[in-house]
Amino acid sequence: MARVSEPELIHAGLNLRNHSPAALRRLESDVFGFWVFLMSDALLFALLFAVYGTMLGGAPSADSQFKIGPAFQETWLLLTSSFTYGMVSLSLKLGLRRRWVALWLGVTFCLGAGFIVLEVSDFLDMFAHGATPEASGALSSFFVLVGTHGLHVTSGLIWIVLMAAQMAVYGLDDRVKINLIRLGLFWHFLDVVWVAIFSVVYLRGLLA
Amino acid sequence: MKALRGDFLTYATGYGLAMLLTGAAFALVYYHLAAPETAFAAILILGLVQIIVHMRCFLHMSLQRSARADLMLVLFSTLIIAFMVGGTLVIMINLRQRMM
The missing domain is CATH 1.20.5 (Single alpha-helices involved in coiled-coils or other helix-helix interfaces)
Structure with a gap:
């Protein structure tokens, strides 16, 4: 497999040695294809937001169940994990040894897992207070929206584990690097969705 | 090496700005700094700016x-x-x- 080097920062982490235009084009189209997937996923989230918005008048609403502490901690964990994934991309670009990439992936995994643990305990707490998905349309749409994001983060965590396995078996070859770049896009994208969720769902609910 | 320092700065700036914008949005709610309507409008703007910061610094969208x-x-x-x-x-x- 031909290896290519990156001419400039197009997607950080594209550090494949021995520049070959054909390989670079293939890689560009791979990444572009992943962007198409991300945008279709963004549409899914957007419509879940729309449903949540139309259900807001329902009672009992989710608003009274929100707590600013856990929401802030979850946000901090996810934002920080985005930064640590940036360090994964940077280690790839620098051509650092595998263990550095693995280290930052591990940190990202722990932060993401912490996010899921907090979110699940938050949901369980809501259930304990009678705020279950079947209680009202507002709560159903809340759990679908935030739950879908949580499932995405969970699949991102599984993906990190799979990438660790690929790195262990194949080393940092071109295919593994491309997969790590795609995982990076996915992970940063989930952070963007979370920004919309904490702004529109949690903070709006806390204001009400 | 210089370009790589630039890349690190991009991530660090993105993280710093994201923290700042998030902190501002949560502070608005936590300290009741404004009337609910004003606060919600400000939160929406802060969120939008933060999404642009993420797109620029983490997802490397650019006008190039x-x-x-x-x-x-x-x-x-x-x-x-x-x-x-x-x-x-x-x-x-x-x-x-x-x-x-």
Whole structure:
């Protein structure tokens, strides 16, 4: 497999040695294809937001169940994990040894897992207070929206584990690097969705 | 090496700005700094700015020629999302008001 080097920062982490235009084009189209997937996923989230918005008048609403502490901690964990994934991309670009990439992936995994643990305990707490998905349309749409994001983060965590396995078996070859770049896009994208969720769902609910 | 320091700075700046914007949005709610309507408008603007920061610093969207296809895709998707979400909300909220 031909290896290519990156001419400039197009997607950080594209550090494949021995520049070959054909390989670079293939890689560009791979990444572009992943962007198409991300945008279709963004549409899914957007419509879940729309449903949540139309259900807001329902009672009992989710608003009274929100707590600013856990929401802030979850946000901090996810934002920080985005930064640590940036360090994964940077280690790839620098051509650092595998263990550095693995280290930052591990940190990202722990932060993401912490996010899921907090979110699940938050949901369980809501259930304990009678705020279950079947209680009202507002709560159903809340759990679908935030739950879908949580499932995405969970699949991102599984993906990190799979990438660790690929790195262990194949080393940092071109295919593994491309997969790590795609995982990076996915992970940063989930952070963007979370920004919309904490702004529109949690903070709006806390204001009400 | 210089370019790599630039890359690190991009991530660090993105993280710093994201923390700042998030902190500002949560502080608005936590310390009741403004009336609910004003605060919500400010939160929406802060959120929008933060999404742009994430797109720029973490997802490396840029206005350079090399990334134009990605940018076009994102902008077009944003347009579709705005139509679909905006349209849904206008129709459903209008319907709710008429049913009252």
